[in-house]
Amino acid sequence: MTLRQTSLLLPLFLSASAALATTPPKPDASDIAASLLSIKIDGMQDLPISGLKMVKTGAQTVFISSNGRFAFYGGKLMDVWTQQEIKDLPDIDKIANRIDLSRMKLNVDDLGPVTIGHGKESVLIFIDPRCPYCGKVMKDLQTLQDKYTFKLVMVPILGAESQNIVVQLACQLGSADVKTKESVRERLLKQDYAGLPTEQPTQCNKEPLQRTIVTAKLFGLQGVPFLIAPDGRTHSGAPEVLFDWLANKPNAVPAATALEPTKVEKKP
Numbered sequence: 378m379t380l381r382q383t384s385l386l387l388p389l390f391l392s393a394s395a396a397l398a399t400t401p402p403k404p405d406a407s408d409i410a411a412s413l414l415s416i417k418i419d420g421m422q423d424l425p426i427s428g429l430k431m432v433k434t435g436a437q438t439v440f441i442s443s444n445g446r447f448a449f450y451g452g453k454l455m456d457v458w459t460q461q462e463i464k465d466l467p468d469i470d471k472i473a474n475r476i477d478l479s480r481m482k483l484n485v486d487d488l489g490p491v492t493i494g495h496g497k498e499s500v501l502i503f504i505d506p507r508c509p510y511c512g513k514v515m516k517d518l519q520t521l522q523d524k525y526t527f528k529l530v531m532v533p534i535l536g537a538e539s540q541n542i543v544v545q546l547a548c549q550l551g552s553a554d555v556k557t558k559e560s561v562r563e564r565l566l567k568q569d570y571a572g573l574p575t576e577q578p579t580q581c582n583k584e585p586l587q588r589t590i591v592t593a594k595l596f597g598l599q600g601v602p603f604l605i606a607p608d609g610r611t612h613s614g615a616p617e618v619l620f621d622w623l624a625n626k627p628n629a630v631p632a633a634t635a636l637e638p639t640k641v642e643k644k645p
Contacts, residue, residue, distance in 0.1 A: 424473055427597065444595055447473070475609030476596065488592060489547055489585025491529040491562050494522030498607040500623065501528045503589075503598060504565075505535045506542045508636045510615040511602045512568050517619040519566070525607075525623065529565065531586075532593050534601060535636060545573045548581035600637040 428443035440449040441457075448455045454463045459480040461472050478485065478501065485501055493515075500518075504511035518527050531547060533540035550561045564570055596603070596611075604612045606623055616622035 424469065444597060474611070476605050476611055477609045478605065483592070485528045485530070487585060488528075488530045488589045489550055491531075491550065491565055493518060493527045493529065493562070493566070494525050496521070496523055496525040498524065499526045499528060500607060501530065501605040503530050503532050503593060503596075503601055503603040505533060505539050505601045505636065506531055506546065506565060506568060506570065507535050507539050508601050510636060513615045514602045514604070514619060515566050515568075517615075521620060521623070530589055530592075531565075532589060532598065532601060534598075541575060542570050542573060543586065544577065544581070544583070546570075547583070547586045548578040551582045551585070 424447065426442045426447055430441050430443065432439045432441055437450070441447070446456060446458050447463075448457050455461070456463060456472050459472065459477050461468075461480075463469065463472055485499070490501075502511075502514060502518075504514070515529070518525070521527075531543045533543040546561050546564065549557050552558065564573075593603075598613075600613050602613075602615055604616070604622075606612075606625070608625065610625065612622060
C-alpha cells in the first residue's frame with residue numbers, strides 16, 4: 378500500500394472512530410510490559426495481517442495493516458473496510474476472516490466478470506483460465522445455477538500464457554455483441570482457448586482487468602481459485618464439495634487445492 382493510499386484511507390477510518398478522539402492518559406511503558414508478562418491467556422487467534430505500517434497524522438499515531446484493512450487506534454482494532462470494531466475472539470471469524478462486499482461498496486461488475494447462474498445469492502470467484510482446480514470449481518458450479526449467481530473474475534497468475542488468454546477474453550467480453558460474450562463464457566467453462574490471437578488487441582478497454590489486479594492484491598490473493606461466499610467467508614482452493622462449502626455445512630471439509638502465482642504479473 379502506498380503512502381497516498383494510506384492517506385486516503387485515514388479520513389475514512391478516523392471519521393468512523395470519532396468517539397476515540399479523546400485519547401486517555403498513557404500508562405508507563407514498563408507497567409504495560411509487566412502486565413503483558415503476567416496476564417493469563419484465555420484464548421488466541423491469528424489475525425489476517427501480513428504487515429503493519431505506523432502512520433503519524435498530526436499528534437495521532439495509527440497502525441495500519443499493509444492492505445489498509447485493519448487499523449489500531451486509541452486502543453481499539455478497527456476493520457476499515459467494513460467500519461466495524463473487532464472486540465473479541467469471535468469477531469475474528471465474524472469480521473476479520475470474511476470479506477463483506479456489501480459493506481465495502483465494491484461493485485463486482487466493475488471487474489468485468491463472467492456471470493453464470495441466476496440465483497438470489499452471489500458468489501465471487503477469482504480464477505486463472507489455465508488452472509485445473511479452477512476447472513473443477515467451474516464444473517461443480519454448473520449444477521448450482523438456480524441457487525447462486527457466480528461471478529468469475531479472471532486473474533493472470535500462472536505466467537505469460539495466462540496473461541495473454543485473460544487479456545484476449547477480457548477484451549472480447551467488453552464487446553457489445555452477445556454471441557462474442559457467450560463465446561467467452563463457453564471457452565472459460567470448457568477451458569478451451571485454441572485459436573485465440575497472440576497479438577495485443579489494438580482496441581480494448583482494460584480498465585476492468587486493471588481493477589481486478591488491484592482488487593486481487595488488496596484481498597491478498599495467494600492462489601486460485603479464491604472464493605468469497607455470500608456470507609463473506611473466503612477459501613483459497615477448490616472445495617471438495619462446492620455446495621457443502623457454500624452452505625457452510627459443519628462437516629464440509631475444503632480440499633487444499635490451489636495454484637499459486639508462478640511470477641509477479643505486470644499490469645496489462
